[in-house]
Amino acid sequence: MNPWKQLQALLAGPPRLLGDVVTDHQDGTVTVQQLGGGLLRVAVGEQSAVEGARVFVRDGRLDGEAPALPMHEIEI
Structure with a gap:
């Protein structure tokens, strides 16, 4: 098989x-606001999402709903 x-x-x-x-x-x-503050406009496709939902985005499309887990920021 080709190494590449x-x-x-x-x-x-x-x-x-x-x-x-x-x-x-x-x-x-x-429109999805990333955790770092950036905004993305992505296609819904087969998935659906309501405002306020936490979602995964891959390759310009919704990739499903993400779990609503607590997030903690640790400074070093």
Whole structure:
């Protein structure tokens, strides 16, 4: 097998981001605010999300609802 294709098979693909839905648009997209403050407008696709829901985003699309776990920031 081609070594380049073997390396690509090991890579995970696009990152899975986490954020909260802030706006549900009528065109099949939602605006998601990432935990760091950035905003993403992503396609809903087969998933659905309501405003305030914590969701996963991958490759410009919703990738499912994320659990609402407590978050703590630790400064070093």
